[in-house]
Amino acid sequence: MKKRIGKRPICLEEYVPINGISQFLYHLGTRRDNPVMLFLHGGPGSVESLFTRTFQDKWEEIYTVVHWDQRGAGKTLARHPDQFPTMDVLLQDLYEVVQYLKAKYSKRQLVILGHSWGSVLGSLFIRKHPEDAAYYVGVGQVVNMLENERVGYQKVKEAIVLSGDRRSLKQLESIGEYPGENIVFNREFLKKCGKVRKLQGKYNLAVKIGIGIWFTVFQSPIFRFSDITSFLNLAKANAYLHQFLGSFNLREEPAVYQVPIYYILGGNDWQAPFVIAQQYFEEIAAPRKGIVILPDAGHMTMMDQPDSFYDALRNISRMEESNA
Incomplete structure (x- = not known):
């Protein structure tokens, strides 16, 4: 376990035994009584724990945000370079991460946010374990690959x-x-x-990986050179998940959810086209639901429009608090 001293009362890096291997978690927050949000990164294999400084500071006023480097990704892959995930294994990993965080913070449920690939994982998880999710936020939501x-x-x-x-x-x-x-x-x-x-x-319709992205990565307080090795190996490490993703289609089951569903979409996202998620959202039956489309944001929605994204999250949080 490794702690970092920062301006936040909650600022922790740690490796936790999850489903047979140690997996990396990064916690940031201001109050232990805030709801806990588990951030499910994209890819598969593209961790977003290295980008927290670009979008997350305000989030930490209303949530304790926990980033998990999934099996086959980031710091978890660096520590276990021969542990490649299948979908069943990853869902079990996620279940154990959720149980660990519920116990650590004495919470009955977590807020689940899934970005891109993480929206695939998150959507499947809340269907399988609705009792563990206070509500779900889909960003760059994938419906049908x-x-x-x-x-x-x-x-x-x-x-x-x-x-x-x-x-x-x-x-x-x-x-x-x-x-x-x-x-x-x-x-x-x-x-x-x-x-x-x-x-x-x-044409600014998808994510561009350029020098700006790498500059942000190098500035992260948790950056290690092993993160570059993990990035270079992510395609091989996540080959099984890519095959699953190729045939993924949320519409194979009725759009019925037992937890509140919220989508925050980029109106200029054509990597996971927002129009598909917008149409699917209309089909969703859930206890509560809401959708926000940020006109000038692309696939990295929270990084493209951090203030507008925060406003959307804050409104969702207030809505859920009023229904608690």
Whole structure:
């Protein structure tokens, strides 16, 4: 266990025994009696514990926020480079993390926030264990991976055609049929997907991994050089999860949830197109639900518009407090 002295009363890094291996948790908060939010990062394998300074300070006034580097990701992968997750294993990991945090903070339930891949994991978890979730917040919510890629491809094609960018159009057309009738995360698909993401990034429709991202990572108080190794190994470590993700479709089951559901979406997110989540949201039956679309935010919604994102979270928190 490793503690850090900071301005926050709750500021803790630790490795906890979870489902047979030690897994990394990063806690930040201002009051122990605040609700505990478990942040489920994207990817699979792309930890967001290294980005907390870019968006999270205000959150910590209303939540104790805990980041978990999942099996096959970040500091957990660095410590266990041969432990690769399957979906069943990861859901069990998550269950044990939740039980640990409930006991640590004396909470009956946690707030679950899932971003991108984390929204897949979070949506499945709250269906399986609704008793553990006070409410769920989906960000960059994934509903159907195949539909995501089809809609995102058409959007970037429209943008390229409207701009008269013949060079980019030629690059896009060279990819051929995309994404196809189904998604298999093999080398051919990953190559095509990489080209689509690059063009989406050019038109600010998807995340661009540039020097700015790495500068933010290097500034994190918990950054270690082993984090770079984990980033380079994340595709191999999460191969089983990528295959699961390729066929993922929330609509395979009725959109009925036993916990309140909230979505905060980027109105310029075409990596996990917000229009798909917006349509699915209308189908949801839940004790309470709400949706906020931030017009100038993309897939990294909380980093793109941190103040507006915080306002949305604060309103959700107040709504849930009034219904407690």
